[in-house]
Amino acid sequence: MPLLKTTLNTDLSDIQEKVIDGHRLNFEDGVRLFESPDILTIGRLANIVRERINKNKVYYIINRHINYSNICKNKCKFCAFSREEGENGAYQMSIKEILEKASQIIQEKATELHIVGGLHPELGLDFYIDMISSIHKRFPEVHLQAFTAVEISHFAEISGISTYETLKKLKDAGLGSLPGGGAEVFATEIREELCPEKLSGEEWLNTMRIAHNLGLKSNATMLYGHIEQDKDRINHLLKLRELQDETGGFMTFIPLAFHPKNTDMKNISSTAGILDLKMLAIGRLMLDNFDHIKAFWIMLGIKISQISLSFGVDDIDGTVAEEKITHSAGAETPEALTVNEIRSLIEETGREPVERDTLYNRIN
Numbered sequence: 170m171p172l173l174k175t176t177l178n179t180d181l182s183d184i185q186e187k188v189i190d191g192h193r194l195n196f197e198d199g200v201r202l203f204e205s206p207d208i209l210t211i212g213r214l215a216n217i218v219r220e221r222i223n224k225n226k227v228y229y230i231i232n233r234h235i236n237y238s239n240i241c242k243n244k245c246k247f248c249a250f251s252r253e254e255g256e257n258g259a260y261q262m263s264i265k266e267i268l269e270k271a272s273q274i275i276q277e278k279a280t281e282l283h284i285v286g287g288l289h290p291e292l293g294l295d296f297y298i299d300m301i302s303s304i305h306k307r308f309p310e311v312h313l314q315a316f317t318a319v320e321i322s323h324f325a326e327i328s329g330i331s332t333y334e335t336l337k338k339l340k341d342a343g344l345g346s347l348p349g350g351g352a353e354v355f356a357t358e359i360r361e362e363l364c365p366e367k368l369s370g371e372e373w374l375n376t377m378r379i380a381h382n383l384g385l386k387s388n389a390t391m392l393y394g395h396i397e398q399d400k401d402r403i404n405h406l407l408k409l410r411e412l413q414d415e416t417g418g419f420m421t422f423i424p425l426a427f428h429p430k431n432t433d434m435k436n437i438s439s440t441a442g443i444l445d446l447k448m449l450a451i452g453r454l455m456l457d458n459f460d461h462i463k464a465f466w467i468m469l470g471i472k473i474s475q476i477s478l479s480f481g482v483d484d485i486d487g488t489v490a491e492e493k494i495t496h497s498a499g500a501e502t503p504e505a506l507t508v509n510e511i512r513s514l515i516e517e518t519g520r521e522p523v524e525r526d527t528l529y530n531r532i533n
């Protein structure tokens with residue numbers, strides 16, 4: 170089918186043919202998509218893939234975030250959330266406080282707790298096992314999606330045991346799956362500039378490999394809109410695609426839009442809507458072995474998230490309740506949405522809202 174000509178057309182007809190025939194896109198295709206100003210063609214192609222996999226459905230979940238501590242030994246330049254121990258604004262929730270926060274899921278009818286925090290310089294794995302097992306014992310039916318690969322690797326290091334043992338112990342205590350944070354951008358020179366203390370891209374991927382082999386599913390993210398280039402974004406997506414071919418353990422890809430306020434990179438502008446939409450659509454096109462692409466409305470705003478449902482996205486996260494990481498960095502979105510608000514923002518786009526659990530089973 171020939172492309173209809175408009176002023177912004179660049180020739181993407183060969184990529185269109187590949188997408189329609191279900192062929193894999195390569196590195197050059199990905200970079201050309203980023204370079205093209207033809208957002209409508211990119212979006213339409215991503216929409217073809219999205220509807221092929223997920224039809225007209227948009228998934229959402231009733232969940233609650235618990236950011237249990239902002240005390241962190243790292244100083245990632247893009248982070249406005251972390252504090253040193255004893256610094257003004259530093260906090261660490263006790264298990265009792267975490268259980269109190271968790272108990273709000275009862276009235277909210279939430280099916281998932283999303284639990285992440287900073288890298289505490291002293292607390293060992295026992296504290297985190299206690300956290301997970303206490304919540305799991307009290308709320309056995311709630312799925313605990315907790316600890317990024319960065320936290321897992323830190324717990325292993327501080328406790329002097331392997332990543333495998335760390336994950337095994339947490340799984341035995343009730344951990345259900347891993348969120349996708351901490352991936353940032355895998356390119357070594359960018360990590361050295363933004364987060365030199367953090368585990369490497371290869372270590373992030375290997376932690377996920379070990380989790381997947383243990384039967385723990387996970388998400389995957391990429392932080393974009395800072396100093397990375399198109400080639401870095403595509404290389405990141407290709408590494409995720411490669412690991413997914415090997416393990417099949419990723420559930421969803423979530424591009425995270427950089428929020429500069431209160432960070433050491435506050436001179437960088439917030440991401441433009443065009444980049445947000447491209448990131449989601451190109452993520453959908455490159456990651457042909459991922460079932461889901463999520464627009465995290467907290468970071469993208471409700472308007473872009475709504476439009477993204479025609480640009481490759483089939484998942485809009487959830488009620489969220491009490492997200493601190495992006496709000497520390499200037500997010501102007503609310504800290505939570507009600508189920509009715511989520512359903513109507515989906516319905517306004519002509520799509521069908523579907524409540525899901527963490528593992529994408531439909532909840533009636």
Ligand code: V47
Nearest residue numbers: 247248348349350351388392425426427428465498
């Ligand atoms: O790891 C930190 C990122 C992540 C900023 O798995 C920032 O479903 C933007 O991983 N601007 C934590 N991003 C959040 C996260 C996440 C969020 C929603 C859903 C899921 C999921 C995972 O946030 C961090 C880091 O990559 N981050 N600072 C910032 N200023």
Ligand code: SF4
Nearest residue numbers: 241243245248251287
């Ligand atoms: Fe710590 Fe995570 Fe913030 Fe980096 S992004 S400083 S690891 S809390």
